[in-house]
Amino acid sequence: MGKPLILVSNDDGITSKGIRVLVEIMGELGDVVVVAPDSPQSGMGHAITVGNTLRLTETDIFSEVKAYKCSGTPADCVKLAKHHVLKDKKPDLVVSGINHGSNTSISVLYSGTMSAAIEGAIEDMPAVGFSLCDYSADADFSHITEHVKFIAGQVLKNGLQKGVALNVNFPPKQNESIKGIKICRQARAKWQEEFDQRYDPHGQRYFWMAGNFVNFDKGEDNDEWAIANNYVSVVPCQFDMTAHHAISILNNDWEI
Amino acid sequence: MGKPLILVSNDDGITSKGIRVLVEIMGELGDVVVVAPDSPQSGMGHAITVGNTLRLTETDIFSEVKAYKCSGTPADCVKLAKHHVLKDKKPDLVVSGINHGSNTSISVLYSGTMSAAIEGAIEDMPAVGFSLCDYSADADFSHITEHVKFIAGQVLKNGLQKGVALNVNFPPKQNESIKGIKICRQARAKWQEEFDQRYDPHGQRYFWMAGNFVNFDKGEDNDEWAIANNYVSVVPCQFDMTAHHAISILNNDWEI
Structure with missing residues (x-):
């Protein structure tokens, strides 16, 4: 039996530190192929490119590892990888990340990182999105590499249920080591937006989206609690x- | 008691026929405010604009109706409407569409139309995304206007459960009238992509995403069945x- 085939993508773009770390870890587990966006795609949600063209270019950015940069979204990357780059060789694992920043709770909807993983699940490939709750471009990933390897190894060994992808978030590096791994549900929380109104040099108005994350969830079985308490959170996600x-409520209310 | 406040958005852009039809129907039910993308945003999924600026400009495109065009995604439009345009006046209803094309089944993930509705649900506002399974720019909406009005009226009257938005799809105009409304689940189906490889005038390769929709679902309680049998499909959606x-399966498999 050959080594497992592992497809790597992300949403911060192919030159980010997070994907470099992920490619390195996955290289210890299998044969790696990278198809990732050529520019940052944060907040792209499950966007796909339907009204425009896509570019795909081979790159030697990871030296020995076969890699392609793509002009599209993370979901586009996985689709192009499956149907064009890898053709009939179905990956044994799809991993996305490691994202520079949190994708817990409601952020799973807005996350390009997770859209690549969900796209894997739609295509019936075991898939994991990894995110570190640290937004800095030179974030320290050293405290999570063993956890990333463990989780990817477990998925390679046990598989995942049909239609399930994992949303894995890691607490930022702290003095204390990570306490362990918690399998969680998505916390009930949301962003409370504020729009910062400004004027450009031509006097025209524009906005920056800003705001705060608000957690309504008092439970201890959710991803927000896990991260706040220095655990790795693993949320199994599905796309129904x-x-x-x-x-039944609608059938009653509407009398149809 | 005043008239209900209805926020209208879409993903085909503020100049599309579908939103014009929707604004007209909503005008019979309440006071309408439009915040919609200034250009087509099909396939944008739940994308938001985080790494770039947003423009918002008032427009008289709907004459009597207050309307704004926005440079962002459908989700951006709803966020800007709530936090900037309407401020403390919470809409009684958010409607999105009428989309030119189907958003049944897995397409709910890729749909800009539905991201506006889901964003409404996240913000605790009753919300409905309307889509007509006809992609033509001058699609005939005449057979569905009464249904759109009925559904919006029901939601205004009965509300929706917290965290629920409706994904409503209509069959294209046929000789036979629509048979009725079915409350459905999302069908198990997916897109089977093909990438059409071409070369630009400079000899550089590019791709168009294309492909076919494949329905794996044999049930009669899903949106694909409803549309295929000339019913309106209504799928209540949530964002967990x-x-x-x-x-529990992961907890067992991983022995944690």
Whole structure:
């Protein structure tokens, strides 16, 4: 049996530190192919490029590792990897990240990192999105490399349920070591936006989106609690958006 | 009691026919404010603009109706509407569309139309995304206006459960009238992509994403079945992506 085939993508772009760290760790587990955006794609959610063209260019940025930069979104990268770059060789694992910044709670919806992983799940490939809750471009990943390797190893060994991708978040480096891994649900929290209104040199108005993260969740079984308490959070995610509990209520309310 | 306040957005852009039809119908139900993208945003998923600036400009495109065009994504539009345009006046209803094209099944993830509605649900406002399964720019909406009005009216009257937004799809105009409304779950289906490889005038390679929709779902309680059988499909959607059933399985498999 050959080494497992591991597809790596991200949303911070192919030159970010996080993907370099991830490629290195995955190299210890299998044969790596990288298809990642040629520019930062943070906040792209599950965007895909339908009304425009896509570029895909081989690059030697990871020396020995086969790598391609793509002009599209993280979801585009996984689609192009599967249907064009890898063709009939289905990856044994898709990993995305390591994101510079948190993707806990509601951020899973806005996250380009997780859209690559969810795209893996849609295509029936075990997939994991990794994020470090540290936004700095030169973030310290040294405290999480063993955890990343453990989690990827577990997924390679045990697989994942059909249609499930993992959203893994790591606390930033602290004096104390990480306490362990918690399997969590997505916390009930949201961003409370504020729009910073400014004027350009031509006197025209523009805005920057800003705001604060607000956590409404008092539970201890969610990803926000895990990160706040120096645990790794692992949320299994799926892509059925149906609010199944609401179906019978609507049938009653609407009398149909 | 005053008329309800209705926020209208979309993803095809503020000049599309679908939003014009929607603004007209909503005008019969309440006071309308429009905040919609200044250009097409199809396939934008739940993208938001975090690394760039946003423009917001008032426009008289809908004559009597207060309307703003925005340089951002559908999700940006709803955020800007809530936190800047409407400030403390919370809309009684958020509607998005009417999209030119289907947003059934897995397309809910890629859909800008639905991201505006989901954003409404995140902000605790009853929200509906409307899509017509007809991609043409001059699509005929005449067979669905009464249904759009009925559904919006029901939501205004009964509200929606906290955290729920509706994904409403309509069959294209046919000889036979629409048979009725079905409350559905999201069908198990996906896009089978193909990438059409071409070369630009400078000899550089590029791709167009193309492909076919593949339905794996044999059930009759899903949105694909409803549309195929000339019913309106209404899928209640939520934004907890957690695969709750997988939590105990992971705890067992990983022995943590």
